[in-house]
Amino acid sequence: MSWRGRASHYVAAGALAAGLLVWAAHEAWPSRDIPVALPIVVTSAYDEWSDTLGRREILSDVLARAGITGREYVSFLKATHALNPRRMQPGLIFEVRRLKGAAVAHRLGVRLDPERNLVMTRLGGDSGWSETVETIPWTTERLRTTAVIQSNLYDALDAAIPDSFLPVRQRVALAWAIADVYDWEVDFTRDLRPGDRVEVLIERLQSPQGEKRLSRILAARVDVAGIPSFAFAFDNPTGATGFYDDRGRSLRRAFLRAPLRFSHISSRFGGRFHPILKRWRTHEGTDYAAGYGTPVRATADGIVTEAGRNGGYGNLIEIRHANGIRTRYGHLSKFAKGLHVGQRVSQEQTIGYVGSTGLSTGPHLHYEFLVNGRPTNPQRKDAGAGEPVAAKLKSAFDTVRAQLFAELEPTGLPAAAPAFGAAAAARED
Numbered sequence: 001m002s003w004r005g006r007a008s009h010y011v012a013a014g015a016l017a018a019g020l021l022v023w024a025a026h027e028a029w030p031s032r033d034i035p036v037a038l039p040i041v042v043t044s045a046y047d048e049w050s051d052t053l054g055r056r057e058i059l060s061d062v063l064a065r066a067g068i069t070g071r072e073y074v075s076f077l078k079a080t081h082a083l084n085p086r087r088m089q090p091g092l093i094f095e096v097r098r099l100k101g102a103a104v105a106h107r108l109g110v111r112l113d114p115e116r117n118l119v120m121t122r123l124g125g126d127s128g129w130s131e132t133v134e135t136i137p138w139t140t141e142r143l144r145t146t147a148v149i150q151s152n153l154y155d156a157l158d159a160a161i162p163d164s165f166l167p168v169r170q171r172v173a174l175a176w177a178i179a180d181v182y183d184w185e186v187d188f189t190r191d192l193r194p195g196d197r198v199e200v201l202i203e204r205l206q207s208p209q210g211e212k213r214l215s216r217i218l219a220a221r222v223d224v225a226g227i228p229s230f231a232f233a234f235d236n237p238t239g240a241t242g243f244y245d246d247r248g249r250s251l252r253r254a255f256l257r258a259p260l261r262f263s264h265i266s267s268r269f270g271g272r273f274h275p276i277l278k279r280w281r282t283h284e285g286t287d288y289a290a291g292y293g294t295p296v297r298a299t300a301d302g303i304v305t306e307a308g309r310n311g312g313y314g315n316l317i318e319i320r321h322a323n324g325i326r327t328r329y330g331h332l333s334k335f336a337k338g339l340h341v342g343q344r345v346s347q348e349q350t351i352g353y354v355g356s357t358g359l360s361t362g363p364h365l366h367y368e369f370l371v372n373g374r375p376t377n378p379q380r381k382d383a384g385a386g387e388p389v390a391a392k393l394k395s396a397f398d399t400v401r402a403q404l405f406a407e408l409e410p411t412g413l414p415a416a417a418p419a420f421g422a423a424a425a426a427r428e429d
């Protein structure tokens, strides 16, 4: 599955959540045009079903199955402003209602996005169709969960979180959100070990139909090799929400922990994923297995010192950063448009795409971190220190942090995570 961006994650996740709930929603679908106490005679007066826009389908295919063709189709299109037939995501779910014995459906509902529901109603005679867009009144709740790592973050969250808390796609979204919060702190493909814990306090949204989705992370604690790392959401004066540790230092650092986004390299639940081809100690860098074309990010601000073919590295980018640090990105399939030597790049900027050029047996990124010219295994300290909360906001932060901490760990600090001796040994394969 390929993802083009955040927005599409949400739409797809929303559509899937809606899909999972189709039959539940089927029963509970709000019926504005019929009395609340439904006599059996009335409910059997029409057929109701859900239909999905297939991969290579267009809107008219779904509408044809609902009997909306020819002049009906024309008047349907005339009435809708919210549906754009040329920009429709496959997987979109339509709730269709048709009177028994009728050829044409008289009601069509579709979830446009997580926030809006579209209802098209066929008016009598030649009056055509009418369009109503309903805003879904999601309600907010704060919930916490805790998971122990056995193999990876996905499996840990999957095992710890039941569907009644968050459906499966939203558990994936939660894993991505956690990885984003800790982008400068933890490489979730390499740093976690069996027995490490993840705790997270989230804001969850629930729709009247019972769909549940992640709104945002409020606080988290990740134990990496037994050492806790906290994250507390705090609104900056600029309006953006930043994450700060328990001492009020920003989680943002000079260097990202990994050049690939976690959500780009591992988007599956279940199974075993081994994004690492070789461990660093056998190698002068880190290899990340990832799909051909996966975007590669500059891990820090810097100046491009090389962008071209370089022997076994294939297509290579080298960036010079502050404090005598350089980073290298090898085997790229291609460079970002216009990338050139001397160009200033900023952290998280896409500089190229994963490939298999040079001495490489399959698509992967070779990443090197050089300190004064020597390849080094980047440690957390190399990422630099996080900017502290501004002095004048410190007491406001302390209040927020204390509140979030109490919700994140209602019983106080848990004991250090138990060692998973056997499991830990098994993972070193």
Ligand SMILES: [Zn+2]
Binding pocket: 283, 285, 286, 287, 365, 366, 367
């Ligand atoms: Zn390599």
